[in-house]
Amino acid sequence: MGRTLQFEIFRYNPMDPNSKPRMQTYYLEEKENMTLFLALNEIRETLDPSLQFDFVCRAAVCGSCAMVINGRPGLACKTKTKDLPDKITLHPLPVFKLIGDLSVDTGIWFRGVAKKIEAWVHTNKTFDPNALEERMDNELANQIFELDRCIECGCCIAACGTARMREDFLGAATINRIARFYIDPRDERSDQEYYEVIGTDEGVFGCMGLLGCEDVCPRNIPLLDQIGIIRRKMAIASTGGKVGRLFSVFAKKKK
Amino acid sequence: MSVDATVETYKGHRLAGWLDWLQMLTGLTLAVFIFAHMLFVGTVIFGANAFNWIASFFEKTYLAQIGGPILFFIFLLHGTLGARKMPFRTKEQKLIVRHAKMMHHRDTWFWVGQAVTGSILLVIAAIHMWTVLSDLPITAAKGAQEVQNTLWALFYVLLILCAGFHACIGLYRIGVKWGFITRATRAKALKCIYILMGIYAGGELILLLRFLSLKV
Amino acid sequence: MQTFYTDLLCIGGGLAGERVAVEAAQAGFDCIILSLVPPRRSHSCAAQGGMQAALGNCAMGEGDNPDIHFEDTVKGSDWGCDQEVARLFADTAPIVMRELAFWGVPWNRVVPGPATYFKGGQKFEVYEKEEKAGLITARAFGGTAKWRTCYTSDGTGHCVLYTLDSKVLELGVKIHDRVEALSLIHDGENCFGVVARSLRTGELLVYFAKAVLIATGGYGRLYKHTTNAVINQGTGLILALDTGIVPLGNMEAVQFHPTGIVPTDILVTEGCRGDGGTLLDKNGYRFMPDYEPEKAELASRDVVSRRMTEHMRKGFGVKSPYGEHLWLDIRHLGEKHITTKLREVYDICQNFLGINPVHELIPVRPTQHYSMGGVRTNKDGAAYGLKGLFAAGEAACWDLHGFNRLGGNSLAETVVAGRIVGAKIVEFLKGYEVDIKTQYATAEVKKQEERINELKSKQGRENVYQLRNEMQEIMMEKVGIFRNEKDLQEAVNRLQELLDRSKNLGLVSDGIGANPELAEALRLPGMIKVALCIAYGALQRKESRGAHYREDYPYRNDKEWLNRTLAYWEEGADLPTLKYEPASKVFYLPPGDRGYGEGKVIPKDDNTEEKE
């Protein structure tokens, strides 16, 4: 302990006509068990109350606090200062709209893509309050949960070169979200219907396998495994099943 | 979602999937070809005669005359498909490089490398194929003559490096993108790719040296 | 000024707010959700354990039914709850869980065959029935007779919230996130909407609605140490309190959890102790058996929290830069147990403390966790005092929990109340027309504008963060786990001082745009008022019931205090006005012994009339 940390923080307030994007330096004494959550709050309370950043759960479950920490997107609340060098550089996530300083608008972005892929269970059934629930294999429930664990923090989007070059790219989290509904038997969409929403160059075919997404995901979701599955399914769907039949044996095994 | 509307729009939509297939298959073909090509040209190790025999075999069976242009076409097709993914505007180029720097992330750099080598290949591989195919028959002597010219030697070194890197990383990327390489096997697959690159580089080096030592 | 019109305005996009919105949207009403953050980031997402519903599918839940759930809930509440509500809740919960399954929640399911479970660190085996295969299963939670807590691994809140949010998207409910409601627009009889502030731009916005729902969650951040999210500042309660006519119910009922980690106060589950973990002091001494020879670490939440505090007061706490704490020791459970059965605890220790609980001690202390109190409503979720105003979830005092809520009942409350209250709101909206009087909006906007301008003018001298920290410390030290006349009186006095000083707040920064200091300054006076409701209510309640423990009145006093506190804030006052109403209109389950805890009771004298 006893280090003095040097924070280089991106500053810009779009609502202030006098504000220009710049880096600002702050110094802070490191404390035991300090996280960036504690450090940033200390900076705000004692050094600069105008500093904007987002924390909600401060327990790595809500996805609010993603930022670029020494070059890599990550969750600030679970980043311990003792794992970082003396100099800590913080930027807001790229790709998303900047609200101010370290705060970006991930919420609207994720709602936008969720609408595009219609990220909800599509069914023609109606709920019967008097009936038992439909049975489901626990193993399948666990599989769905594994994919449902994404907290929409945006790290994977910010870490994706494709997303940075192409504004309309849906991103790994979105493809993973589709995978979640794809394996859920309650969603009655056909392959063709899924193709509609994800079988495009903005969707799964836009992914170039850069792997940034998977390497930064704080929830450790096997994103590329999911992208692979969806890519195969959608590629097969694009042939209207012709080439598909050849590959379907393999694809099924993988799933 | 109305079913009729789905069917309507779906047809026009299939293109993206088809193009992805094509990109993968053309890339794969080219990569496989590059290794086959190495083996074929590699016969020079056993002397000019072996090489010439193989070359004339290809010509007699018209594999060179027909296969060559077909490959050239595949090459162009692949290049065109690849180009859709490449950053053309300087803004995008800067972005992707800045991004790769920011992330200091291996796989992102790999892709940047692929885009760069791809662009170079578009020019030099085209020149190479043109010179070879427009001046049949293929003989060891011609090859040796070319390689022993310094400029051409440099040209071929560049071609070897670009093609090797681009093809090997391409194969790795196919594995990743299509989910054949999973999280569990990624490290191992990468090792295999490095070994493949090594084999390719080593093979090409030996063969180049052999060309250099060949008396014209 | 941007102005929006809608049928139902839900303030809050947590589980409660979204479930109500779904009900209204399904009935075809226009609905807007306001939230401080994107709805999926609401604090509901942090709940891991699960939600209670008497489905009785798993072996350990066999024979369960809503009657037993009802009884557990009433006992848990220490007879402080509204029994009609508890009844309604227990009956509806199973339907709601199934409905959530229908919408896509990946509930864990019954796996038939022999199954091994743990209880108190002891292994035992039961047989899960074939005929129940694939139905929603359940796990154990404190204070319940049966295993009845439905769950999705360790991400129940997350999965349910994401499912509801997807439903909200499907139904086209409009979501206005990063918007903070500042005050209600009303004429003393009807509620017309709210004045809000955009947390993107700092602009004021006006929302007009026929019905307004407060579903703003808990107020943990009034306390220095809380497991709650940083946005849980009780701002929704301020909306109600500021009207002067809508009361807050049972604000003195505050739940503490024994094991929040130090620093950051993140919750580690009760399962640690359940499986055999122990609590140690600064000398590495296991002290709980000295206080509670029988149950030791496994006494109820409130009891353990009290004993820990007592021990630290005696000087046995471990000093740290973040205040005193004790140790939780799970090392003896072994690596395998910790990395599988307590995986989430393992992760939290690694992520936030950088320690490995297999070899190291976990720093913990009792931490504020849940607020039983809130905007008082009737059993339809309609707030007292204003027509068109409703409340649901943790922000409401519907009153399911009385003076102590059971683990798993609060998450269930959000969706069950959401469904019931939502249906009542739909009923209310049908054919309802209200004459929106815009002059009240204009006046309210002006008031808020003046506050903002005054803060920006930098005339005030008081620092927002300093005042807030003082308030949090007072609440933690004086209105915490142990309460007594002297401390509470002191707390009330000092909070009143703070309230006075808060009129003199000044900004350090420029306050331009989405300035966080300005946002905090706008909230603070209201937060202090809510804190005063808690402190003053606790001072007046001269008994111990559930989580409210008075050292000077250690008995539950059914004779005089079988009632609910209602706190009103009259304009210009410096203390709330307290009124009382009977805890329940009907007593299906007459007051009795809970069967756990210290539980000394002064029984209700049946001959005397109920205290008003």
Ligand SMILES: Cc1cc2nc3c(=O)[nH]c(=O)nc-3n(C[C@H](O)[C@H](O)[C@H](O)COP(=O)(O)OP(=O)(O)OC[C@H]3O[C@@H](n4cnc5c(N)ncnc54)[C@H](O)[C@@H]3O)c2cc1C
């Ligand atoms: C760590 C932890 C674990 C828990 N685990 C469990 C458990 O296992 N089982 C269980 O039953 N319970 C559990 N609980 C309790 C339970 O999670 C909460 O009681 C419940 O989620 C509250 O839901 P809600 O919808 O009422 O509020 P929240 O989910 O808190 O939502 C509040 C909403 O209101 C919005 N809001 C607030 N103020 C304003 C304003 N002024 N203007 C506009 N919007 C506003 C917020 O943005 C948010 O969207 C746990 C609690 C904690 C802290």
Ligand code: HEM
């Ligand atoms: C004409 C010049 C070329 C250009 C412009 C080019 C460009 C590209 C680009 C940009 C990609 C990445 C596409 C993506 O990630 O989606 C790519 C992939 C690939 N390239 Fe090339 N390339 C060229 C020539 C070659 C050659 C000569 C070979 C073989 C030696 C080859 C083999 C591959 C392979 C195997 C892939 C992976 C296929 C895939 O990702 O679907 N390319 N190419």
Ligand code: HEM
């Ligand atoms: C049908 C197409 C092709 C034919 C017939 C062909 C033939 C040859 C021949 C005969 C040589 C020996 C040297 C020479 O004669 O100049 C050679 C060398 C070489 N070719 Fe090709 N080639 C073809 C396509 C390609 C492509 C597409 C690439 C790479 C993208 C490539 C890369 C090389 C390299 C790197 C060398 C030099 C090293 C070596 O000798 O192996 N060739 N090629």
Ligand code: SF4
């Ligand atoms: S996939 Fe991972 S990185 Fe991407 S948004 Fe979800 S949790 Fe974040």
Ligand code: F3S
């Ligand atoms: S980084 Fe981007 S390109 Fe694909 S592999 Fe991940 S989404």
Ligand code: FES
């Ligand atoms: S604050 Fe919730 S993930 Fe960091």
